[in-house]
Amino acid sequence: MASLATAEACDTNSGLLASGDIRVLAPVFQIYGQCRAFSGPIATLKVYEDNVLVRELLETRGEGRVLVIDGGGSMRCALVGGNLGQLAQNMGWAGIVVNGCIRDVDEINDCDVGVRALASHPQKSNKRGIGEKHTPIHIAGTVIHDGEWLYADSDGILISKTELSV
Numbered sequence: 001m002a003s004l005a006t007a008e009a010c011d012t013n014s015g016l017l018a019s020g021d022i023r024v025l026a027p028v029f030q031i032y033g034q035c036r037a038f039s040g041p042i043a044t045l046k047v048y049e050d051n052v053l054v055r056e057l058l059e060t061r062g063e064g065r066v067l068v069i070d071g072g073g074s075m076r077c078a079l080v081g082g083n084l085g086q087l088a089q090n091m092g093w094a095g096i097v098v099n100g101c102i103r104d105v106d107e108i109n110d111c112d113v114g115v116r117a118l119a120s121h122p123q124k125s126n127k128r129g130i131g132e133k134h135t136p137i138h139i140a141g142t143v144i145h146d147g148e149w150l151y152a153d154s155d156g157i158l159i160s161k162t163e164l165s166v
């Protein structure tokens with residue numbers, strides 16, 4: 001799929017940037033996975049050091065969506081590892097953005113999805129199943145609603161209220 005260039009989108013949509021209909025995530029994410037550029041409608045998830053709901057969502061058909069996880073920025077465990085990366089690829093998710101950590105970086109880098117996270121951490125998360133799916137989240141300086149669009153490439157990550165044309 002042709003991907004939109006985030007820098008060009010910023011240059012040609014200054015009005016939407018000014019109004020907040022397009023927001024740029026603060027540049028705090030590391031780049032992982034085979035897809036450096038990816039985009040899609042967003043599924044939001046809010047969890048804290050617990051990835052049961054991450055698996056639950058990734059077990060549903062991705063249909064080109066991007067899972068955006070607000071993990072509270074925790075630096076104490078990983079919310080996504082190699083198995084979940086593989087699951088995301090197999091279920092047709094375009095990508096995963098984690099405000100938190102991932103692990104099994106070499107395995108994730110082999111997966112045919114785009115992954116962004118703050119850092120890697122070797123420890124797994126809790127398995128209690130606590131969190132909220134499809135709820136508004138606040139990460140990297142931006143409020144994100146379920147169903148908005150995400151565009152990521154080597155330059156950064158944009159959130160848009162509506163689909164942008166390439």
Ligand SMILES: O=C([O-])CC(=O)C(=O)O
Pocket residue numbers: 051078079080081082083084085103104124125
């Ligand atoms: O199951 C987990 O906690 C995450 C993980 O390591 C994987 O996805 O392989």
